[in-house]
Amino acid sequence: MRVTVLTLAVGLSLSPLSARADMVDDILDQQILPGMTMLASSAHQLSQVAQTDCQPGSAQLRDAYGVAFDAWISVSHLRFGPTETDNRAFALAFWPDSRNKIPKVLSQIITKPAPSLDLPSEFASYSIAARGFYALEFLLYDPVLSSHGPAAARCRLTRAIVQDIASTTDAILSDWQDTYAAQMRSPTDHYQSEAEVKQELFKALTTGLQVTADMRLGRPLGSFDQPRPNRAEAHRSGRSLRHVQLSLQALEPLAVTLAGDNADLAEAFRAGFATALSATARLDDPSFAGVADPGSRFRIEALQNQVNALRSLAETDLGPSLGVDAGFNSLDGD
């Protein structure tokens, strides 16, 4: 099945995007299904590597972790349907963790690992803070937790987490392949119309841009007087900037495809994403430590402004064409 989908995706990507091609099919076949397939296969690869080497410093393990985490970030804006079922997205990605639950719960497990730790069905019932890529980052990169307690306990926990990630991504992929893609292609039940499907995809775009602007960039920026470099996403593994890039790279084709026949809007999206991506390429600050330095802070703020500009473009120019007006209630709450 996996091979079939990949072949189909490659085949389609060779044909030029045309107005005749169905927008929803394009997004499913060229973005969502290949992305979810990549996520599941890289998660399995990670799980296999961890079976042979579970040392936090292992280059092989860290590489496999990086590939799988990349795959998640590239689909992390698709938070509906299969990723929403059973809180799967939260089980893969518990971030932000404003109350520092992750290190607390990991430390407890390492100190007193239960026999059930090695049973995948049991681990799936653990606190969501103990699961997923952000918990694993602590075990691989946090100076305290990567050497906390007996190595054997940490190894068991590492393997439990990667196995859990693999089965969660399997469940997401099979839902997409077995039912959800078909529901989006032929809306009759969960979605009542093609317009609703496009609105869901539009929401994924705007939410994805919002998460990048407000969370990935906004949280470490904090305020000028109180920058918060320790709030940067995945800063322990130096992936903060990379996540902004991956997210923008995943959102650009979604925005361009949703623009449909509106060539001017598609071009405006391409230009806006190119501006933001080239700003990330010039930053040279993988974990956004520069938010605390007035000399480099302004460049991160500029990047945030560029992402917000893309969000405005989506909301004002793209939304109305898909039947989504700027929120009457959501924009200016009371």
Next chain:
Amino acid sequence: MGSRRQFLAGLLATGLAPQASWADLGCPTYLSAAKQSDGAYVLAGLSAQGDLLFSCPLPDRGHAASAHPIRPEVVGFARRPGRFADVIDCRSETRLARLTPPTGHHFYGHGCFSPDGSRLYTTENEYSTSRGVIGVWDSTDSYRRITSFASVGIGPHEVLLRQDAPGLVVANGGIQTHPDRGRDKLNLDTMRPNLSYLGFDGSVDDQIQLPDDLHQSSIRHLAMRADGTVGFAMQWQGAPGADVPIVGVHRPGSAPRLLAEDDPRLRNLNGYGGSLQFSADGTTIAVTSPRGGVVQIFDVASGGLLQEHHLNDVCGLATNKSGFLASSGTGSLVALTRTTMTPLAQANLRWDNHLIRLI
């Protein structure tokens, strides 16, 4: 329609008419402020099925409304920092009075009647001092302003009648604003919201504050259960991405309970509770979030999150027999149960923040 009005007016003039009441035919079941497609603002009346029964023009954007307990009259309040509240006769669909707060005050958008309907209480900002005020109006005398007293906090937003004792419960949102600065928030670093239980004379019967780490959780909207349990919905003013509760319940004399605090799905509310209601049987409580495009239903006893329903720009929320009714800024009205969401009506209007059940 005109002839019916003339007929009623004639009866009233002769003194032969029985006192008008909500039992009269044609009264709406729900009210909501709205914006029309031509840009005009109205207060709309809806049937139980969601059909539009009337639209009374408002001078500017409305917010919430409140129904007189006996007479078929409703008051539609201006959105903050507005300075009007219109009293509308639901039978004739005409305006009976317009309330204007004293100089130096503006309304916050909510109000409620006393149990006998003789008094109307409104939340107001005395903005030269930033003092929260409850205005008192006499509905038996053309809604004359009688007096006012402190809300005992900054930014009183929603006010409801207590069900367990005589008096009011007020959500003092804690945010200082000034009309000269529009809707800017002036005290986010030091804000300190509270929930205050006040006598009808302004005496303070009880007041609760949340722990220090939640001082930026603005307590804004309220729901009342028949036994006097108060639900409150909050709006987070701190850094985005913080894990914060949005809904709590409280009974005077006890500690407040915050619902579903460890459930990651609270994040889907984007830090923002818009409207709040208990179910008819009081076992569940629902909150809307237009920013998250979601309605969440909680179990009151366990505090657990039971269900999410997704609806773009959803905000208004009312109780019906089988669950809840929700309205959105896109004009849709849906019926919600624990497990289902059913479209009821689609209006060519933008429904504003609150949906009010009349009877």
